[in-house]
Amino acid sequence: MRANIVASVDIPEFDEKKIAKSMETMPVEAGFRVIITDSQTKVFYDSYTEGGYTGKLLVYAPVTEVLINNTNTSSFYSVDGEWIVEAAVPVIKGGNTIGSVLVTSSGDDVDGLISRITLSILIFGIIIILFVFALGVFVATVLTNPIVKLTTFIKDMPKDKLQKCDLVSRDEVGDLVTAFNELIDWVDELEEKRRAFVSDASHELKTPLSIIKLLSDSLIQTPHPDPQFVKEFLNDMGAEVERLTRIVERLLDLTRMDQTSRMKQEFTSVCEIAQEVYEKLMPLAENKEISFTLTKPDDDVLIPIDRDSITESVYNIADNSIKYTEDGGTVKMEVMRDLGNILIRISDTGIGIPKDEVQKIFDRFYRVDKARARDTGGTGLGLSIAMDAVKLHGGYIEVSSEEEKGSTFTIVLPYDSESAMPVSVVENIENPENLLTEE
Numbered sequence: 001m002r003a004n005i006v007a008s009v010d011i012p013e014f015d016e017k018k019i020a021k022s023m024e025t026m027p028v029e030a031g032f033r034v035i036i037t038d039s040q041t042k043v044f045y046d047s048y049t050e051g052g053y054t055g056k057l058l059v060y061a062p063v064t065e066v067l068i069n070n071t072n073t074s075s076f077y078s079v080d081g082e083w084i085v086e087a088a089v090p091v092i093k094g095g096n097t098i099g100s101v102l103v104t105s106s107g108d109d110v111d112g113l114i115s116r117i118t119l120s121i122l123i124f125g126i127i128i129i130l131f132v133f134a135l136g137v138f139v140a141t142v143l144t145n146p147i148v149k150l151t152t153f154i155k156d157m158p159k160d161k162l163q164k165c166d167l168v169s170r171d172e173v174g175d176l177v178t179a180f181n182e183l184i185d186w187v188d189e190l191e192e193k194r195r196a197f198v199s200d201a202s203h204e205l206k207t208p209l210s211i212i213k214l215l216s217d218s219l220i221q222t223p224h225p226d227p228q229f230v231k232e233f234l235n236d237m238g239a240e241v242e243r244l245t246r247i248v249e250r251l252l253d254l255t256r257m258d259q260t261s262r263m264k265q266e267f268t269s270v271c272e273i274a275q276e277v278y279e280k281l282m283p284l285a286e287n288k289e290i291s292f293t294l295t296k297p298d299d300d301v302l303i304p305i306d307r308d309s310i311t312e313s314v315y316n317i318a319d320n321s322i323k324y325t326e327d328g329g330t331v332k333m334e335v336m337r338d339l340g341n342i343l344i345r346i347s348d349t350g351i352g353i354p355k356d357e358v359q360k361i362f363d364r365f366y367r368v369d370k371a372r373a374r375d376t377g378g379t380g381l382g383l384s385i386a387m388d389a390v391k392l393h394g395g396y397i398e399v400s401s402e403e404e405k406g407s408t409f410t411i412v413l414p415y416d417s418e419s420a421m422p423v424s425v426v427e428n429i430e431n432p433e434n435l436l437t438e439e
């Protein structure tokens with residue numbers, strides 16, 4: 001660089017004296033040596049006045065290389081532990097090389113320069129590290145602050161009184177707060193349902209118990225009861241005990257339904273289930289002189305379902321139809337199959353359900369006519385259990401009903417022709433029920 005500056009000093013003629021003179025005005029820093037030669041390597045300027053090369057031929061590789069090849073050279077080497085930086089450039093006039101400039105600098109200065117650069121890099125590095133650290137702390141604080149607030153809010157929230165968080169944030173923390181608040185809503189809703197269920201269940205269990213207590217009290221208080229009267233009372237008490245047992249059984253069914261993991265899937269024929277229910281209910285239908293029929297498709301298939309819960313669902317619905325149909329009526333059971341579903345349709349010519357109550361009949365403990373339900377022994381849980389079971393199989397129950405005309409319930413179970421098996425295939429397998437059993 002310095003050699004270039006010297007070489008580009010504009011002197012109209014290559015006049016040794018003029019050059020030497022103009023070089024005197026150029027400041028040469030301590031530790032630097034400038035040598036200028038003509039094209040024959042004769043030195044006519046050397047910044048070292050004492051013991052310098054002025055007037056001598058300098059046959060030195062960097063100088064001769066520059067003069068012959070017309071290119072710049074530079075090198076960095078050490079002599080006796082002292083670092084030397086050396087650069088040589090040609091002096092060109094009118095396209096001809098008319099001389100050369102050689103600049104050397106002693107090592108002390110280079111060492112100083114290196115240590116200054118090292119120190120600068122070190123200081124600069126430390127400043128960058130401190131800056132990045134401070135920026136990191138700042139960003140982390142800004143980011144974690146809302147999370148810390150939310151965590152503190154959740155920790156401090158009384159566990160018996162869940163509250164929504166009103167923290168406002170437009171980033172992911174805001175989404176987290178929204179999700180948290182939705183969770184609180186959901187838990188509140190569940191808690192509300194649980195309370196209603198416990199209160200309904202207690203009420204349902206209390207009623208038969210109160211009746212039993214009433215009957216037993218009046219028996220105790222009657223001094224010499226008529227044996228016929230005692231028998232009647234005991235009969236009534238037995239009926240209430242039966243009702244109590246039924247409610248408890250239903251409640252246990254519901255709990256089982258809540259634990260999906262207890263569902264045991266096995267290849268089952270829906271036609272077989274319908275046949276089983278039909279045979280069980282036939283005596284009830286005969287008692288009421290109800291015409292009870294079952295129709296099934298010719299080609300039966302097996303689908304993976306929990307046999308017990310689906311049997312219970314079909315039984316509940318068919319039992320309702322017989323229960324809520326006057327003597328001499330008609331109840332029809334049909335098993336059908338379309339492309340994606342297996343349908344079990346149960347229709348009756350019974351009392352029907354008022355329009356505004358049709359959807360409520362699936363609620364737990366709901367009965368359209370409570371007084372009548374008492375006579376029939378209904379708990380109001382049958383349909384709710386049936387719906388839970390069918391839903392767990394990915395299906396649903398459809399209802400259409402008209403008061404005094406009758407009702408039609410359809411259980412729709414999804415049927416995937418790929419996972420279903422024709423009966424003929426399963427008949428050749430030793431234990432078909434083991435094919436899909438999940439514990």
Ligand SMILES: Nc1ncnc2c1ncn2[C@@H]1O[C@H](COP(=O)(O)OP(=O)(O)OP(=O)(O)O)[C@@H](O)[C@H]1O
Pocket residue numbers: 250316320321324348350351352353361362366367368369373377378379380381382383384407
């Ligand atoms: N086929 C039907 N015809 C008319 N009303 C019905 C019919 N099926 C159900 N209901 C009405 O829906 C109510 C709820 O039915 P659900 O099966 O849940 O309870 P339940 O039959 O009263 O009791 P449980 O099933 O324990 O014997 C019944 O009380 C009845 O009022």
Ligand SMILES: [Mg+2]
Pocket residue numbers: 316317319320378382383
């Ligand atoms: Mg029922």
